Amino acid sequence: MNGDRTPVRAAVFLGPGAGFRVEDLLLDRPGPGEVRVRMLASGVCRSDLHVLDGDWERPAPVAMGHEGAAIVEELGPGVGARPGDPAAGDLVVLAWTAPCRVCPACLRGEGFLCADPRGSGQRLAASEVRLRRPDGTPVGAYSGIGTMATRQVVAAEAAIPIDPALPAAEAALLGCAVTTGVGAATRTAEVRAGETVVVIGLGGVGLSAVMGARLAGAARIVAVDRVAAKLELARGIGATDTVLAGDGAATRAALLRLLPGGADHALEAIGLAATAELALDVVRPGGTVTLVGMTPQGVRAGVDIYDFVERGIRLLGCNYGSAIPAETFPELARHAAAGRLPVARLIEERIGLDDVAAAFEALRRGDGARRVVVFDPPA
Numbered sequence: 001m002n003g004d005r006t007p008v009r010a011a012v013f014l015g016p017g018a019g020f021r022v023e024d025l026l027l028d029r030p031g032p033g034e035v036r037v038r039m040l041a042s043g044v045c046r047s048d049l050h051v052l053d054g055d056w057e058r059p060a061p062v063a064m065g066h067e068g069a070a071i072v073e074e075l076g077p078g079v080g081a082r083p084g085d086p087a088a089g090d091l092v093v094l095a096w097t098a099p100c101r102v103c104p105a106c107l108r109g110e111g112f113l114c115a116d117p118r119g120s121g122q123r124l125a126a127s128e129v130r131l132r133r134p135d136g137t138p139v140g141a142y143s144g145i146g147t148m149a150t151r152q153v154v155a156a157e158a159a160i161p162i163d164p165a166l167p168a169a170e171a172a173l174l175g176c177a178v179t180t181g182v183g184a185a186t187r188t189a190e191v192r193a194g195e196t197v198v199v200i201g202l203g204g205v206g207l208s209a210v211m212g213a214r215l216a217g218a219a220r221i222v223a224v225d226r227v228a229a230k231l232e233l234a235r236g237i238g239a240t241d242t243v244l245a246g247d248g249a250a251t252r253a254a255l256l257r258l259l260p261g262g263a264d265h266a267l268e269a270i271g272l273a274a275t276a277e278l279a280l281d282v283v284r285p286g287g288t289v290t291l292v293g294m295t296p297q298g299v300r301a302g303v304d305i306y307d308f309v310e311r312g313i314r315l316l317g318c319n320y321g322s323a324i325p326a327e328t329f330p331e332l333a334r335h336a337a338a339g340r341l342p343v344a345r346l347i348e349e350r351i352g353l354d355d356v357a358a359a360f361e362a363l364r365r366g367d368g369a370r371r372v373v374v375f376d377p378p379a
């Protein structure tokens, strides 16, 4: 402790093209409605890479990371009064959108579209910043949680207690990849038992979509990636068929050979216009396309409108697996504990905070599933 401030190490995004650096910072005590957490684990998601590459407009400096599990250390004023509030010592999964519960989207049950999420945004306003450099420069927290940090202060609504039996590295993945991918299949697309599903892109999100389709009882799950090792991983968690992606026409033909007439569902989990278009081409008349992967801002895809309308295709956007974190995280943790979601299979490697740069390079190559930063216990 340094007065009222706690020392923290964090991977700090320095601006588009400027990269990031692991820095020593100081963390304020939690304000009203906030909690201080000690991070146990943080996944490395492609969305962090989008930020690093300047694909999305984001401010700097911010502590990166939005997929984390932590232990609650200190409650700010007022926390503990409401049902569901975290308590000191709880294992929590951090939500990158913490619904306010009162805006029109929240009242519709669509908290993932909350207009005023608590603790989201980059929190760079002076009153909201809890992290500072030793010289006093404010440092924000990506999505309000900045999980690539040894400690953080987050909104209480963003810290969701789950079954403490789940290993921390697996719990971290519930914070983004698993919730998004499983939810894309089960909550956004609403895959039904017996249906056929194509999943395009097998990173943490796409592999989770394969698990979600399996959980929903899909009869055929066709997994597509350009990296052969990903296809093996997908088979291990429930894909019934795989296609090694080549050029678009060859991939389309291979998919339609496997599912003549097209699939009930196609989920895109990369974030490319070409594969979003491919997804539209491989569903049956009346089928559903769910776009999960995110492109750089402003990218558009082409739709053959005549064909789209005549075939009665449904096109859905999936934000955070249509999750309500306070309900969805504990439910997914129960599925994981019961062996219905093999979350551990998503973990390629446990790494340290200083290995994050190498993890981003591996993501670029499509090498391996999820890499997870595991933080050392306090000395």
Ligand SMILES: NC(=O)c1ccc[n+]([C@@H]2O[C@H](COP(=O)([O-])OP(=O)(O)OC[C@H]3O[C@@H](n4cnc5c(N)ncnc54)[C@H](O)[C@@H]3O)[C@@H](O)[C@H]2O)c1
Binding pocket: 044, 045, 046, 047, 050, 176, 177, 180, 200, 201, 202, 203, 204, 205, 206, 224, 225, 226, 227, 230, 245, 269, 270, 271, 272, 275, 291, 292, 293, 294, 295, 318, 319, 320, 321, 363, 364, 365, 366, 367, 369
């Ligand atoms: N909608 C949401 O709420 C949400 C949440 C989290 C992540 N995302 C987005 O989902 C996407 C996937 O995230 P991730 O962390 O799983 O990424 P990832 O990089 O781990 O996975 C992408 C996969 O796509 C494969 N791939 C790349 N180009 C391909 C091609 N042309 N054909 C076939 N396969 C190809 C790669 O080999 C890799 O396996 C990203 O765009 C991310 O920003 C969206």
Ligand SMILES: [Zn+2]
Binding pocket: 099, 100, 101, 102, 103, 104, 105, 106, 111, 113, 114, 115, 116, 117
């Ligand atoms: Zn809201």
Ligand SMILES: [Zn+2]
Binding pocket: 045, 046, 047, 048, 066, 067, 176, 177
């Ligand atoms: Zn993510």
